[in-house]
Amino acid sequence: MVFQTFVLLSTVLDLLYICRALMELAWWVWDSFLRPMRNLKEYGPWAIVTGPTDGIGKESNRLARYHGLNLVLVGRNPSKLSLVSTEILKMNRSIEVRRIEVDLEGDINEGMEKIREGIEGLDIGIWINNAGTGYPYATFLHEADEELVARISE
Template sequence: MVLQTLLILSAALALFHISKAFLVLAKWVWASFLRPVKDLKEYGSWAIVTGPTDGIGKQLAFLLARRGLNLVLVGRNPSKLSSVSNDILKLHSSIETKSIVVDLGTEVDKGMKKIKEGISGLDIGILINNAGTGYPYARFLHEADEELVERIIRVNVESTTKLTHLVLPEMLKKKKGAIVNIGSGAGSLVPSYPLNTVYASTKA
């Protein structure tokens, strides 16, 4: 009797976990392939992308341009910003781009002031907090120097929080908008990341 009860409980638990996994998969399939395409311009005519000169940020900038959004590109390298802006405009001449040069790792408050002035009067509908930084190579927490730790926190946490705080009031006022914070598997998929502690905790 006890064995039968344990088998029933085990089967029920297994069914629960299988159902949970199937639900996650179904949601992903719906969101990725079946859901109708949303007109992102309904949120507003402009999108802000931080860290748009490489990788994910660059691809998102091109994607948003393809969807007809004007872009505010926020980065620390003027020549790279100019290059990305020019490349986007060659493909999507009907949109506008605006570049704001800010090093979020050294001048967060000054940078927020510069961004606030730069987006004044723009209908910001989307914010992509993509900018991020990490260790140049893996190391334990006690081996990371204070300047590096502070820079990671400024870029990955402080600037993300303050930029969100900057654009959110207008979005709430018009009752529409989208904010996307780019995280990392380092903060969610890996149970413990002792060689990238600060990065993982700031990108969870």
């Protein structure tokens, strides 16, 4: 009797465990592949992205491609900005792109003024503050270059 109860209990536990795993799998499939995308345009037709010229920021073209958002690109390097905006426009002919040249390590008040002027009259729904810097490779804090740590923390 004790043995039968033990087998029954462990079977129920196993089934519960399997159900949980199946539910997690179903949620992952829904979340990764099936869930409809949020309509970002409902916040406004424009998005602003700082640091769109490299790394993660370059993926801002997805805002145009998948959501049809117009983009304001804020960067410090005019030729990289021009290249990125040309690429985005080539892939998304129905959107507009504005470029604003600002070095965020420079005079921040001047930079903000430039951005304010650049976005005047635009209905910005999304603002992505992506510009920044990181370690060139994974490292412990105490082994990192002090100057770089200071720049990242500023």
